[in-house]
Amino acid sequence: MWLFLAFVAVPLIEITLFIQVGGLIGLWPTLLIVVVTAILGTALVRREGLRALTDVQSSFSQLQDPTRPLAHGAMILFSGALLLTPGFFTDACGFALLIPAVRDAVMRYVSSRIKVQRFEMGGRPSNGPRPQTEPYRPGPRAQDDVIEGEFTEIPGSKRPNHPGSGWTKH
Secondary structure (H helix, E strand, O other), rough: HHHHHHHHHHHHHHHHHHHHHHHHOOOOHHHHHHHHHHHHHHHHHHHHHHHHHHHHHHHHOOOOHHHHHHHHHHHEEEEEEEHOOHHHHHHHHHHHHHHHHHHHHHHHHHHOOOOOOOOOOOOOOOOOOOOOOOOOOOOOOOOOOOOOOOOOOOOOOOOOOOOOOOOOOO
16 A cells, blocks of 8 residues: 555655746756756766675675665665656655665664564574585584585596696696
């Protein structure tokens, strides 16, 4: 129901603002403002997006919780969509989402309404061995971990049937 209301309310707000602003300053200045805000918004979204991407990469490389930079990146992406949508209300919301303090406030509000059941980075859960279908995730290993594998011993006198690629020593 909330999504339906948004799809109805936002265009009505935009139409009302276009009529009001167009009546005050005229058609061409109104259209110029819409185009300039789209161009300016695109440049700002690019700058903030690169900053968010750097933050995400940094959190991954330092094995920190990537929730904040990923959420900021998602909000920057959403602000870009709002800024490319013609209108004053969507532009105001898009520019607001480009401000880190606003994104933090939105994230606090949304996170207060979400309950995280489990979060895990690296390693495997401590409640038993990893199932065979689960992909390997690097992380610290316990002392009693067993690494299983298969091998075939090749005697030193046996030579391969091909000359090799040059990348290996035969």
